[in-house]
Amino acid sequence: MLSEIALYGAFETGLIYGLVAFGIYLSFRVLDFPDLTVDGSFPLGAAVSAVMIINGWNPWLATGAAIIAGMAAGAVTATLNVRLKILNLLASILTMIALYSVNLRIMGRPNIALLSEETVLTPWYDMGLAFHQVPVVLFFIVAVVVLILLWRFMESETGLAMRATGANPRMARAQGIATGWMIILGVALSNGLVALAGSLFAQSQGAADVTMGVGVIVVGLASLIGGEAVLSPRSVLRALLACLIGAILYRLAIALALNAEFIGLKTQDLNLITAVLVTLAIVLPGARHSVKSFFARS
Template sequence: MLSDIAFYGAVETGLIYGLVAFGIYISFRVLDFPDLTVDGSFPLGAAVAAVLIIEGMNPWLATGFAMIAGMAAGSVTALLNVKLGILNLLASILTMIALYSVNLRVMGRPNVALLSEDTVLTPWYELGLAYHQVPVLLFAIVAIVGLVLLWRFMKSETGLAMRATGANARMARAQGIATGAIIVLGVALSNGLVGLAGALFAQSQGAADVTMGVGVIVIGLASLIGGEAVITPSTVLKALIACLVGAILYRLAIAFALNAEFIGLKAQDLNLITAVLVTLAIVLPGARKTIRARFARKRA
C-alpha cells in the first residue's frame, strides 16, 4: 500500500501532468498534429518561471510568462510547418532540439534552485493543511479551471474551427477557415499549457532543470491514452476529463509499482513501467470490444 505522502505526491504530479495531457489532446486529437515540442516547452516554462521568481517577480506573474514562453515555442513549430512547409513531426523535433540551448541560455546554467524563494504554493501553506496536501489542493483548482476554460473554448466558434481543421483541413478551407492560423493558435495553446505545467512542476519540486522535459511527451500520451481507455471520449468534456483522470491514474500506477516491494521494481525501471502502461492502455480497449463481441455472439 502507498503511504499518505506517496499517494498525495502521485496525485500532485498527476494533476500537473494533466495540463500536459490537455496540451497533447489539442495537438494530437483535435488538430491531428504530432508535436514533440513539449519535451522542450516543459523545461522552458520551468526555466522562465524559476528565473523570474529569483529576480523578484510575483510567482503567479512569472507563471503567466512561462505559459507565454511555451506558446511562443509552439508558434515556432507551427510556423515551420505552415509557412516553410516542413513536416509537422520534423518541425517539432527541430524546435525541441533548439529549446535545449534556449533553456540553458534562459537559466544560465543547467539548473536553478527555488528552495528559498516564495512560489505560488507559499501562501497556501498558511491554510493549516498538511504540507503534502497543499500542492494537491492548489493544482486541483488550476487543473479544473483549465479544464473548464478549455472546454468552453472548444465550444466557441474558434474552437469549432480548430476541430474542423483537424478533422478535414481541406473542407475547413473550403468553408473559409484560415487553417494555417488555426494550426498556429492550436499548437501555441497546446505548448502554453505544457509551459504552465513546467512552471508549476518547478515550483512544486523546488528547482528547474534543463533535463526535466525528457520523456514528457511519453507521459502525456500515456495519460491521454490511459484516460481514454477508462472514460470513452464521446464528447469534448469527457475527453478532457479523461486526460486528467488518465494522468492521475498513471502517476498512481507508477507510485504503486515503485513502492510495491513484492514487484521488485526500482527508480531506474520507470521507463519500462511507462512502456508497459502505455501498451496496456492501447491494447485493453480493443480487447474489451473483442470480449463483448464474443459474449454477444454466444447470447445470440
C-alpha cells in the same frame, strides 16, 4: 500500500501532468498534429518562471510569462510546418532540439534551485493544511479552471473551427476557415499548457532543470490514452476529464508499482513501467471489444 505522503505526491504530480495531457489532447486529438515540442516547452516553462522568481518577480507573473514562452515555442513549430512546409513531426523535433540551447541560455546553467524562494505555493502554507496537502489543493484548482476554460474555448466558434481543421482541413478551407492560423493557434495553446505544467512542477519540486522535459511526451500520451480507455471521449468535456483522470491514474500506477516490494521495481525502472502502461492502455480497449464481439456471436 501507499503512505499518505506518497498518495498525495502521486495526486500532485498527476494533476500537473493532467495539464500536459490537455496540451497533447489539443495537438494530437483535435489538430491531428504529432508534436514533440512539449519535451522542450516543459523545461522552458520551468526555466522562465525560475529565472523570474529568483530575480524578484511575483510567482504568478512568472508563471504567466512561462505560458507565453511556451505558446511562442509552439507557434514556432506550427509556423515551420504551415509557412515553410516542413513535416509537422520534423518541425517539432527541430524546435525541441533548439529549446535545449534556449533553456540553457535562459537559466545560464543546467539547473536553478527554488527552495528558498517564494512560489505560488508559499501563501497556501499558512492556510492550516498539511505541508503535503497544499500542492494537491492548489493544483486541483488550477487544473479545474484550465479544464473549464479549455472546454468553453473548444465549444466557441474559434474552437469549432479548430476542431474542423483537425477533422477535415480541406472541407474547413472550403468553408472559409484559415486552417493555417488555426494550427498555429492550437499548437501554441498546447505548448502554453505544457509550459504552465513545467512552471508549476519546478515550483513544487523546488528546482528547474534543463533535462526535466525528457519523456514528457510519453507521459502525456500515457495519460491521454489511459484516460480514454477509462472514460470514453464522446464529447469535449468527457475527453478533457479523461485527460485529467488518466494522468492521476498513471501516477498512482507508477507509485504503486514502485512501492510494491514484491514486484521488485526501482526508480530506474520508471520508463519500463511507462512503456508497459501505455501498451496496456492501447491494447486493452481493443481486446475488450474483441471479447464482447466473440460472446455476441456465440
